[in-house]
Amino acid sequence: MRRRILAGVLAGLMMLTMAGCSGGADGTAESGKASDEDAAAEKTEIQVFIAASLNTVMTELADLYNEDHPEVKIIYNADSSGTLLTQIREGYECDIFFSAAQKQMDDLEADGLMVEGTRADVVNNQVVVVTLKDSGTKVTGLEDLDKAESIALAGGSVPVGKYTRQALMNLGILPDTAEPDGITTEEVSEALGGVEISEQDNVSKVLTAVAEGSCEVGTTYYSDTYGYEDDLDILQTVSYDLTGDVIYPVARVVNEEADEAQTAAAEDFLEFILSDEAKTVFESYYFDTDV
Missing domain, CATH: 3.40.190.10 (Periplasmic binding protein-like II)
Known part of the structure; x- marks a missing residue:
């Protein structure tokens, strides 16, 4: 009788131990999951x-x-x-x-x-003049931008817009000024004989305007042509002599x-x-x- 009772007690203890181990394993898994979530949250x-x-x-x-x-x-x-x-x-x-x-x-x-x-x-970086591949443009670079039907150009407060104005100033197309970034898009258009200019907020929008065919040519950075080699032609890589270092x-x-x-x-x-x-x-x- 004592053996049966003792066996029952031992069996009960074993079940409790197994349950405890099982609960520990689940707890560890849940704890690990929580740790991962905490790490992500932190x-x-x-x-x-x-x-x-x-x-x-x-x-x-x-x-x-x-x-x-x-x-x-x-x-x-x-x-x-x-x-x-x-x-x-x-x-x-x-x-x-x-x-x-x-x-x-x-x-x-x-x-x-x-x-x-x-x-x-x-x-x-370097400023480049770009056009859609096989666009048939007559433009070869900054010096004959006036041959374009339309130009995508960043505003003067945008670095690529300032560098473009600096280059046009050094070419004698725009008047000399200590602050080329202050030259308005309207003034650039007038200097180019009234060509239509679409002013853009940043260089990526200039690139998009040309790549989508909205504008015939535009000035962007050489680095921006990465990934567009099959879509765009670089008409001119503008020298640092004209823009200064970028x-x-x-x-x-x-x-x-x-x-x-x-x-x-x-x-x-x-x-x-x-x-x-x-x-x-x-x-x-x-x-x-x-x-």
């Missing part, structure tokens, strides 16, 4: 403002960076450098500003919005809302942008890294 976000012409290459760089840093979520805001600067001044949260021109970075620094000691020149500087932006993790992530991603690995990627997208 990703550190950084806000990176980039010139529109950097959109494609920076998307690849973010993917590369996340291979080693999956805990960081990079949020891009891509637009003209002038628009991005205005947004930063208006209080938009930003950790890194990657401009297509020195002017906007100079202004950021003058406003006290740049983290001291973080500014660096990253790449150089340097892209980067810097961290003062962000009082950032916590320690966000600041550290921004510092690390900026370091990655300046790395040799990133240089190779920039070069594959037609940027010049010899700056």
